[in-house]
Amino acid sequence: MQTLAPPIIQKEPHPKQRLAIWLLGLDPNHPPPDGIPVNELLFGGMAAGGKSQLIRFLVVILAIQWPGSKVAVFRQAGPDLDKTQVMPILRELPEGAGSYNHHDKIYTWANGSTTEY
Numbered sequence: 001m002q003t004l005a006p007p008i009i010q011k012e013p014h015p016k017q018r019l020a021i022w023l024l025g026l027d028p029n030h031p032p033p034d035g036i037p038v039n040e041l042l043f044g045g046m047a048a049g050g051k052s053q054l055i056r057f058l059v060v061i062l063a064i065q066w067p068g069s070k071v072a073v074f075r076q077a078g079p080d081l082d083k084t085q086v087m088p089i090l091r092e093l094p095e096g097a098g099s100y101n102h103h104d105k106i107y108t109w110a111n112g113s114t115t116e117y
Contacts, residue, residue, distance in 0.1 A: 011092070016043075017054045026061050052084040056092065059085075063113035072116045086117050 013021060021027050025037025032038070043051055055073060062071050075081035089107070090100055098109040107115040 011053075013054070013057055014050055017050050017057060020054055021057065021061065024058070026058065026065070028065070052088070055085060056089050059089065059115050060093075063109045063115060064111070067109075067111035067113055069113045070116070071113070081117055 018027070020041055020043050022030055023032060023038045024041055025032040043054060045051065059071055059073060062069055073081065073085055075084065086100070086105070096110065098107055098113075100107045105117040107117070109115070
């Protein structure tokens with residue numbers, strides 16, 4: 001099985017996350033069905049189902065595949081966003097991948113991409 005995670009991520013997506021990434025046309029190893037990615041994707045489920053981790057995978061994939069890209073990640077409550085997205089991704093990314101501005105809540109990637117939380 002080929003790896004799907006960009007080399008910057010130490011984890012691999014689980015099968016449902018892999019399917020979501022494929023359907024969105026973001027798997028560099030396999031084109032999406034009929035060569036056309038989906039326009040919308042609903043990914044739900046119970047707590048600890050991998051939804052937040054999928055968002056982090058997508059953030060990293062988009063930032064790496066499209067240098068200079070701008071991605072925004074939203075959540076209904078700010079503290080939840082810090083707990084489920086910001087703190088985990090800062091732990092998961094290696095040093096040198098970029099830098100996080102805590103005041104502006106923007107991660108600037110080494111390739112010029114930005115992720116705003």
